[in-house]
Amino acid sequence: MKSSTNTTTARxxxxxxxxxxxxxxxxxxxxxxxxxxxxxxQYSTAPEGGTYFMRLEFQTPHVDLPRQVLAQTFAxxxxxxxxxxxxxxxxxxxxxxAV
Numbered sequence: 001m002k003s004s005t006n007t008t009t010a011r012x013x014x015x016x017x018x019x020x021x022x023x024x025x026x027x028x029x030x031x032x033x034x035x036x037x038x039x040x041x042q043y044s045t046a047p048e049g050g051t052y053f054m055r056l057e058f059q060t061p062h063v064d065l066p067r068q069v070l071a072q073t074f075a076x077x078x079x080x081x082x083x084x085x086x087x088x089x090x091x092x093x094x095x096x097x098a099v
Contacts, residue, residue: 008060009091010035016084018044018052025078026056033070034062060090 016022023042030037039057044050063070071088079086 007092009038010058010060011089011091012054012056012058013087013089014052014054014056014079014084015086016052016082018046018048018050019082022052022054022082025082026054029074029078030056030058033073034064035060036062 012026014022014026023040027037027040035058037056037058040054041056042052042054044052065073067088067090074086074088078084
């Protein structure tokens with residue numbers, strides 16, 4: 001049986017050139033759409049001019065957009081500005097596994 005956390009958890013993985021404002025832009029975007037960030041790990045490969053990595057986990061019960069619209073809006077308003085390679089996944093989605 002799935003816990004309610006597993007059915008409402010989403011994860012965002014980001015890689016991009018390190019620039020000022022990434023954390024603020026990503027967290028503001030999620031906040032403005034009703035998400036609650038519950039975990040965030042980040043690092044850069046260099047103090048200036050490095051590659052930035054972020055793994056962010058958030059809860060979705062109060063998100064105001066359907067999944068595909070949220071992803072497209074993120075792509076258009078945040079990811080494009082920072083030249084992000086990113087992936088959004090949901091814990092509730094079943095993973096395909098071969099045994």
